[in-house]
Amino acid sequence: MEEIYAKFVSQKISKTRWRPVPSGSLQPAETFATGSWDNEENRVLLWSTGDLGNLDSDGGFEGDHQLLCGIRHHGDVMDLQFFDQERIVAxxxxGCVTVFLHxxxxxxxxVSQQWTTAHFHTGPGSPSCSTAPCTGVVCNSPEIVxxxxxxxxxxxRVDHKEAVRTIGLVTECHSTVWIDIPTSSTL
Structure with missing residues (x-):
């Protein structure tokens, strides 16, 4: 049976994503990102798994999950995706969408790019422009949906300041998830 490793991080984690490995690489992913929610200060963190197969002299794992770096994130992290090897989209x-550069x-x-009012409510019963949570993100370079x-x-598009296209009020119920699974990740 496969071993399970856990680490207390004192954050409520809402999303985790593996950093994609370069195409043609035979090595498994060793770096992942996490995003938190419902904390006084939410964060996007980048971690390395290191070598979890070896024990050190104290009986702990050599290369236990190591925090590489982190940055403050305004609001709860609703979704998290790697755009490429260096950029993470949160x-x-x-209602904000942020591209972080590692x-x-x-x-x-x-922060590499940020769209602060990507999602918002307008119309009767709401202030002139009240924020609406961004519930999902999917990346396919150079585009983010x-x-x-x-x-x-x-x-x-990661190099544009405004949305290239908006499809408004698609449905009367809220869109909550959008998943893109590359064919290379299926067996």
Whole structure:
């Protein structure tokens, strides 16, 4: 039976995603990202699994999950996807979509791009522009597609300041998930 490893991180984790391995790589993924929710300060964190197969002299695992870096995230992390090897896209309960850039030379994350009002409510009964949670994100370079509780689907390009296309009020019920599984990840 496969071993299970756990680590207390003192955060309520809402999403975890493995960093994709380069195409043609035979090595398994060793880095993953987490996003938190319902904390005073939510964060997007990048972790390394290291070598979990060996015990150190104290009986602990050599290479126990190691925190590489992290950055503050406004609102709850509703979804999280890797855009490529260096960039992570996070969907927020505030309606914001943020692209974080990983700097491996000094193990930091920075904001590379941000759409602060990607999802919002308008019309009778709501303030002139109240935020609506962004509930899902899917990436296919160079594009990012988001869905939110405002009933909109947005198409962004990472190098554009505004949405390239918006399909408004797709349905009367909220879009909550959008999953894209690359054919290379299925057996």
């Amino acid at each position: 969907a927020s309960s505030t 700097h491996p030379n000094n193990q930091t994350l920075s 988001t869905v939110g509780e405002d009933g909109r689907i947005n198409l962004f």
